Amino acid sequence: MKLGLILKVEKIWSELRRKSVIESSSHISIIHPGQLSAHYERISRKIFRRVDTKIDLSNAEESADEINLWINRRVISDSFLEVVKKSMVSENKILFISTVYFQLPWKGEFYKYRGEKLFIGDNNEVSKAERSSN
Numbered sequence: 001m002k003l004g005l006i007l008k009v010e011k012i013w014s015e016l017r018r019k020s021v022i023e024s025s026s027h028i029s030i031i032h033p034g035q036l037s038a039h040y041e042r043i044s045r046k047i048f049r050r051v052d053t054k055i056d057l058s059n060a061e062e063s064a065d066e067i068n069l070w071i072n073r074r075v076i077s078d079s080f081l082e083v084v085k086k087s088m089v090s091e092n093k094i095l096f097i098s099t100v101y102f103q104l105p106w107k108g109e110f111y112k113y114r115g116e117k118l119f120i121g122d123n124n125e126v127s128k129a130e131r132s133s134n
Contacts, residue, residue: 029070029097060089067095074099 055063067084084095 029067029095055089057089057091061086063089067097071097071099 055067057063064084064086067089068082071083083097088095
């Protein structure tokens with residue numbers, strides 16, 4: 001293992017842990033069918049910078065689809081993520097959804113000439129990661 005690569009990865013992880021990086025790359029939504037108290041709305045907006053989304057209970061399936069679309073616009077995935085089911089949309093539930101996106105600069109710097117990629121964790125442990133077949 002090259003010492004320079006290890007130090008670079010450690011630096012990147014320490015930068016990711018900074019609060020400002022996490023805040024700038026996160027999206028939070030509170031989804032509810034009714035009225036939230038004004039006190040709760042003020043606190044959650046200041047702390048979480050959240051988006052308040054009121055849903056229509058008359059069509060739970062459409063509401064679940066809209067919520068899943070919101071999630072998928074903020075998450076990079078090879079397939080559509082169906083996180084919220086129709087049964088989760090009801091008058092007695094509030095959904096708190098948080099997504100965090102990191103564009104990791106070292107993502108493409110794994111050993112490109114090997115069959116497996118190596119990942120260096122927080123404690124400098126080396127793990128093998130299988131390559132995805134596209």
